[in-house]
Amino acid sequence: MKLLNVPVIDISSFRSGTAAQKKAVAMQVDQACRDIGFLVIDGHDISPEIIADMRKVSRAFFDLPLEEKARVARPAPDVTRGYIGMEEESVGRLRDPTATAGDLNESLMIGPVDLPPAAYAFSEAAGKHFAPNLWPASPEALRTVWSAYYREMGKLAQTLMRIFALALGLDEFYFDDKIDKHISRLRIRNYPAQASVPVPGQIRAGAHSDYGSLTILAAEDRPGGLQVCNAANEWVDVPIVPGCYIINIGDLMARWTNNTWVSTLHRVVNPPAGAGESSRRQSLVFFHNPNYDAEITCLPTCVSKDEMPRYLPITSGEYLRSAFVTTQN
């Protein structure tokens, strides 16, 4: 029986357990990634303080007047840095070109905070994956807090990729050298309370799947939250468990696994009319992406000898570049 709801998995015994305990965690993760593409993890070691600091400085940024926020506006559609205002993007448009209403959130986004050597980071193949970050002048602490959080997310993503490797029957460290110069993005989304009724079809974030290897999301339990489309084609709420992260795999991981794992559609729905100020919601979203020169070629354990892989090999950087250009997300 396929999982139709998102499971909660404690990964602490992967970090400190025996080989058998690590394998047991990996097997649970494998089932979640095959069946629904989402899991909630407990037992990560990210401190509650850094999450609270992230929430505080990010909220202070979104509370600034629009002119201030616009000083760090995204410089061009294919540069995934900076501020994107309310209704400026529609993440559902790629799958549904009739989804013309803009999403009811605003966001601020950064890329890598520690650069690899210039010859690698600024080569032609690197494209804009190491474009400079646009740091707002206020709040002053944002840069330090966000940089520290980005680094923490990179470490947690490495642990998750090790779990993924075991789950896929590979050596635990299989992905390590493919993610040691990762081109991940950290994006904080602010979903304000809704003072007026949205236009038909307009929601907080339209139905989409993520692009990269995996996403690490700290959500908030507020009216108008995250839903995932399960294997029975029903929208189910993703559980918000205090202190836990929501993890999902992206399209690149599905491709890497030859669709053994699923990158599922998800969306953020509106709060009920009149829900009031308590429906303001903030998401800390870390989109993990492998090194730009990592070859995304069908994993050896995801295809049998007499079968052809479904996809041609492509580099992570080229795959993501074309996804950003298509959707301007």
Ligand SMILES: O=C(O)CCC(=O)C(=O)O
């Ligand atoms: O805010 C959320 O809960 C999810 C946001 C999301 O799916 C995304 O940013 O890709």
Ligand SMILES: [Fe+2]
């Ligand atoms: Fe998403």
